[in-house]
Amino acid sequence: MAERAVQAPAQNPELSFQEVETAAEITRRLDSYGYATQQIGGGVVGVLENGEGPTVLFRADIDALPVKENTGLPYASTKTGVDAEGNTVPFMHACGHDMHIVAGLGAANLLAENKDAWSGTYIALFQPAEETGGGAQAMVDDGLVNKIPKPDVALGQHVLTVPAAGEVGTTAGPMLSTAASLKITVFGKGSHGSMPHLGVDPVVLAASIVTRLQGIVAREIAPSDFGVVTVGSLQAGSKANIIPDRATLLVNVRAYDTDVREQILAAIERIVNAECEASASPQPAEIEQFESYPLTDNDADVNDKVTAAFVDYFGADRVKQLAPITASEDFSNVPRAFGIPYAYWGFGGFTADQQVFPNHNPGFGPAMQPALRTGTEAAVAGVLAYLGKAE
Ligand SMILES: [Zn+2]
Numbered sequence: 001m002a003e004r005a006v007q008a009p010a011q012n013p014e015l016s017f018q019e020v021e022t023a024a025e026i027t028r029r030l031d032s033y034g035y036a037t038q039q040i041g042g043g044v045v046g047v048l049e050n051g052e053g054p055t056v057l058f059r060a061d062i063d064a065l066p067v068k069e070n071t072g073l074p075y076a077s078t079k080t081g082v083d084a085e086g087n088t089v090p091f092m093h094a095c096g097h098d099m100h101i102v103a104g105l106g107a108a109n110l111l112a113e114n115k116d117a118w119s120g121t122y123i124a125l126f127q128p129a130e131e132t133g134g135g136a137q138a139m140v141d142d143g144l145v146n147k148i149p150k151p152d153v154a155l156g157q158h159v160l161t162v163p164a165a166g167e168v169g170t171t172a173g174p175m176l177s178t179a180a181s182l183k184i185t186v187f188g189k190g191s192h193g194s195m196p197h198l199g200v201d202p203v204v205l206a207a208s209i210v211t212r213l214q215g216i217v218a219r220e221i222a223p224s225d226f227g228v229v230t231v232g233s234l235q236a237g238s239k240a241n242i243i244p245d246r247a248t249l250l251v252n253v254r255a256y257d258t259d260v261r262e263q264i265l266a267a268i269e270r271i272v273n274a275e276c277e278a279s280a281s282p283q284p285a286e287i288e289q290f291e292s293y294p295l296t297d298n299d300a301d302v303n304d305k306v307t308a309a310f311v312d313y314f315g316a317d318r319v320k321q322l323a324p325i326t327a328s329e330d331f332s333n334v335p336r337a338f339g340i341p342y343a344y345w346g347f348g349g350f351t352a353d354q355q356v357f358p359n360h361n362p363g364f365g366p367a368m369q370p371a372l373r374t375g376t377e378a379a380v381a382g383v384l385a386y387l388g389k390a391e
């Protein structure tokens with residue numbers, strides 16, 4: 001049954017903020033389990049009240065990516081659709097959110113069928129648009145805090161390449177980095193390629209910025225702190241003999257500390273403005289932040305409680321201490337909106353005899369089992385750490 005269930009979202013991915021059918025199917029299933037469901041901000045929330053006790057929220061993300069699937073799996077996505085820019089693109093669940101959906105539904109179903117094993121209120125939250133960093137905030141902006149009971153704690157998970165399938169991994173403190181993407185437009189003065197003295201060359205200006213940005217992490221951030229500055233795109237001009245009038249850079253920033261992140265962002269702005277000045281750029285640079293992700297910073301007490309429950313259920317050899325991961329997540333915007341603590345953990349996607357492809361790769365195809373079973377059990381074990389009745 002689990003195998004059939006995971007094939008449905010795997011074969012029917014939907015892009016960020018387009019998860020209409022996915023949300024409808026999740027709603028139908030939660031309804032059938034007996035949950036009180038609402039669609040909020042493009043996501044779905046199911047509430048199951050079961051007597052006295054704490055309120056626990058468990059979150060799963062549900063969106064796919066514009067990546068053409070190359071897993072060779074019998075249930076591979078063959079879907080195409082229209083992305084935010086209006087282009088027709090193939091897409092797939094290249095980050096395993098299909099597995100998150102099914103594990104979240106499996107946990108919801110198990111808790112509904114075993115109400116004598118626990119007491120309190122369980123909230124199953126299915127969030128859209130994790131991949132753009134806007135989905136959790138969209139639910140908050142649509143009134144999430146006022147539409148559901150206030151949880152005491154929030155939990156979440158992700159299928160990862162490490163640890164191995166069948167294992168879970170936790171860590172206290174920073175688990176995932178904060179991230180920000182910047183679109184930086186710098187301006188020159190167009191001219192004939194043979195007459196550079198009559199123009200201001202934004203290509204040279206942008207090249208200086210790219211080089212100078214490399215000094216931020218190397219020379220301004222303490223060696224003990226973590227930071228990444230990557231220029232992922234640099235575009236200017238159209239022809240060899242034309243000096244264009246602008247250049248656009250797309251820059252990605254990561255850090256495990258909000259102060260470090262702000263320090264990096266301020267340094268980028270300072271360098272861009274100084275290089276524009278140095279080049280006699282005719283107008284100020286435009287710096288626009290997009291796809292911003294908060295820091296995922298696990299509460300030590302919640303992490304301890306969940307980790308102890310995992311050790312109890314899975315055995316110590318299947319519970320790993322994870323190192324912080326440079327990827328990012330918007331999950332924490334949900335607990336942040338309620339002002340509650342949270343923990344987020346990983347579960348393994350790949351077995352030892354399987355070729356490992358990283359998240360977002362066209363070949364990302366976690367082993368359905370034992371990964372799905374482990375993800376489902378981890379969700380239930382984490383929730384029961386708070387709601388379970390003592391035996
Ligand atoms: Zn992803």
Ligand SMILES: [Zn+2]
Binds near residue numbers: 095096
């Ligand atoms: Zn993901």
